[in-house]
Amino acid sequence: MISAYREDGLQIAWDSTSLSRLWECARKYYLYNKIGWTSQDPSPHLLFGIFYHKACERYDHSKAQGKSHDDALRDAIRQALVDSWGWSTDNKYKNRSTLIRTVGWYLDTFSDDPVRTIIFSDGQPAVELSFRFEAPDLKTNDGQPYFLCGHIDRLGVFQDHPWVLDRKTTKSALGDMFMAQFNPHHQLPLYNIAGKIVYHTPVKGVIIDGAQVLIEGSRYQRAMVNYTPRMLDEYMNSVKAVVKMGEYYAKLDYWPMNPTACHHYGGCPFRGICSKDPEVRDVFLRGKFKIDRWDPLKVRGDI
Amino acid sequence: MTTNPLAEADPKSFNHLMSEDPLKLTDEDVDELVKILRRDHAIFLKKEKQPKAKERIAVADISLDELDIKL
Numbered sequence: 001m002i003s004a005y006r007e008d009g010l011q012i013a014w015d016s017t018s019l020s021r022l023w024e025c026a027r028k029y030y031l032y033n034k035i036g037w038t039s040q041d042p043s044p045h046l047l048f049g050i051f052y053h054k055a056c057e058r059y060d061h062s063k064a065q066g067k068s069h070d071d072a073l074r075d076a077i078r079q080a081l082v083d084s085w086g087w088s089t090d091n092k093y094k095n096r097s098t099l100i101r102t103v104g105w106y107l108d109t110f111s112d113d114p115v116r117t118i119i120f121s122d123g124q125p126a127v128e129l130s131f132r133f134e135a136p137d138l139k140t141n142d143g144q145p146y147f148l149c150g151h152i153d154r155l156g157v158f159q160d161h162p163w164v165l166d167r168k169t170t171k172s173a174l175g176d177m178f179m180a181q182f183n184p185h186h187q188l189p190l191y192n193i194a195g196k197i198v199y200h201t202p203v204k205g206v207i208i209d210g211a212q213v214l215i216e217g218s219r220y221q222r223a224m225v226n227y228t229p230r231m232l233d234e235y236m237n238s239v240k241a242v243v244k245m246g247e248y249y250a251k252l253d254y255w256p257m258n259p260t261a262c263h264h265y266g267g268c269p270f271r272g273i274c275s276k277d278p279e280v281r282d283v284f285l286r287g288k289f290k291i292d293r294w295d296p297l298k299v300r301g302d303i
Numbered sequence: 304m305t306t307n308p309l310a311e312a313d314p315k316s317f318n319h320l321m322s323e324d325p326l327k328l329t330d331e332d333v334d335e336l337v338k339i340l341r342r343d344h345a346i347f348l349k350k351e352k353q354p355k356a357k358e359r360i361a362v363a364d365i366s367l368d369e370l371d372i373k374l
Contacts, residue, residue: 074333077340081325081333097321104340105347217347 002147004297009034010140010250013132013147014243015296016187022246023186024264029246030255031270036293037285039269045169047087048094048213052169053153055080055103057128060117060154064125069111076103093171093213102169102211102218109220115156115165115207126155130299131198138240146243149296152191161204163224164191169211174221178210182225189227189235317343 004013011018011033022029031037058079062072080103084096118126132149139145154165166188172178182188188206195203205226212219227235249255262271272288273281313319317339320332328336 070334070337073337074330077337078325078328078333081321081328085325097317100321100336101340101343104337105344108341108344217343217351219351 002297004149004295005293006144011246012140012144013149013297014135014239015148015150016190017294018296019190019239019242020186023242025258025261025268026245026249026255027257027274028261028268028270030249031273031285033294034250034255036291037270037289038292038294040288040290044089044091044094047084047089048099049169051080051084051087051099052103052211053128053167054083055099056107056153056167059107060125060127064117064119064123064127069107073104073107073111076107092215094169098213098215098218102213105218106167106209106211106220110209110222115158115163118155118157118162118201126152126199128153129155129199131194132297133194133197135240135243136236138243141247148190148194148239150187150190150194152194155195155199155201155203156207158204158207162195162201163204164188164195164206165209166191166206167209167211169213171213174210174212174219178212178221179208179223179225182206182208182223183227184235185225188225189232190239192227193232193236 002013005011018029018033021032055076059072059076062075063069067075077100080100084099087096089095120126129152130149131152132147135146135148152164153167156163156165170178188208192203192206195201205224208223208225210221210223212221257274262268262274268274273284276284315335317336320328320336320339323332
């Protein structure tokens, strides 16, 4: 069992979350991954995503067991009800009621899904798959291999080709703009590569099921993204450069801010910290955050 | 989504079923919840198919001359 971080603090197992943090802002990566600060209250978006994925996973398992759509849907709704029991938030978009609705409507929308979940030889459906593989041609300066890791929602067959399936929820509008964000993308090419390397499946691309969660209802859109072998090579080269950049900053013992990224996606959680004088930042960090370091190797699945 | 506070008293309402301990819900209760979700989904989809008010006005603003319709 390997640890994602060495004793000297260097991260050797990288998932897309860690990569995107370093890609975006070295200081953000430092605060989240090196020190381990995290928000005291988990964001409703994060909890909604966890509950949503788990409910869909339950549905996929039930379907793989041969249950009807209605029976599998009942299992999924029950799963979401149990998991989210006691969850209270004042978020108008992502809350317990919209969760149950978004799960139910999504599974009904794709009840006649042309994508068939791959079933492994042991009878288990290929859903919520945690993967880890040695990154090709990528080692630390002292010769230790780096690993890439993550979680795939589902592997399925569509028109005789295997695809990685990923579910995304958003309160933003779907359509061309929503789907355009997945190519280029920091995460999905990694899943495409992992499907090929870890599960020995010649993955054709990634199918994204987007759910727009509104106050009055939920909308859905399915899109497919193909990454050519050259695009995947380019992605891997970028990953290697980012990981090596992390090694460089660690050696330098300095993690620069990227002030151009502070206002992305409604604002970085650390924007209110970085805007303070360095002398007092620790006091503010302790007031608003807690230490719970991100572990990219935490296994999901098998509900 | 059902938001009528009077519906709280109805043991088959969405709000009531959501407020119940999920471990105590029977299969029939969950099926009832699914039934409500499907009803709300159908209403939502029907509304989505209706032209928006702006689109309706745009259509009404086109004169017969512009449409080049000969009566």
